[in-house]
Amino acid sequence: xxxxxxxxxxxxxxxxxxxxxxxxxxxxxxxxxxxxxxxxxxxxxxxxxxxxxxxxxxxxxxxxxxxxxxxxxxxxxxxxxxxxxxxxxxxxxxxxxxxxxxxxxxxxxxx
Numbered sequence: 128x129x130x131x132x133x134x135x136x137x138x139x140x141x142x143x144x145x146x147x148x149x150x151x152x153x154x155x156x157x158x159x160x161x162x163x164x165x166x167x168x169x170x171x172x173x174x175x176x177x178x179x180x181x182x183x184x185x186x187x188x189x190x191x192x193x194x195x196x197x198x199x200x201x202x203x204x205x206x207x208x209x210x211x212x213x214x215x216x217x218x219x220x221x222x223x224x225x226x227x228x229x230x231x232x233x234x235x236x237x238x
Contacts, residue, residue, distance in 0.1 A: 134190065137190065137196070137197070138189070138190050140197060141185070141188050141189045141197040144197055144202070144205065144206050144209065145185040147185075147209045148182040148208075151178045151181070151212045151213060151217075152178040152181075152182050155171060155178055156175060158220060162221070163220070167216055168215070174212065174216065177208050177212075178212060181208045185197065185205050
């Protein structure tokens with residue numbers, strides 16, 4: 128019974144790590160290269176490589192494959208890279224704008 132609970136917790140943590148890394152990878156891919164200016168550490172290509180590797184490692188850490196598990200040194204490094212992207216890099220990139228660069232008021236309302 129305790130083993131089943133541990134397996135569920137490990138699966139949940141592994142799934143959250145994979146989804147977070149995949150979301151970060153998609154977020155970087157959708158941003159323009161010009162958004163990665165000097166306040167941001169690294170280029171778009173660097174963050175695509177880091178988050179791509181984190182996504183692959185997180186995927187391989189999912190049960191039942193669990194090659195080394197999400198708590199291996201590579202698994203922990205992939206979680207750290209994903210958290211660093213969301214906490215530091217994504218905040219410096221600013222909001223992601225879709226479409227053109229309309230600087231006026233939007234016609235869809237809002238504040």
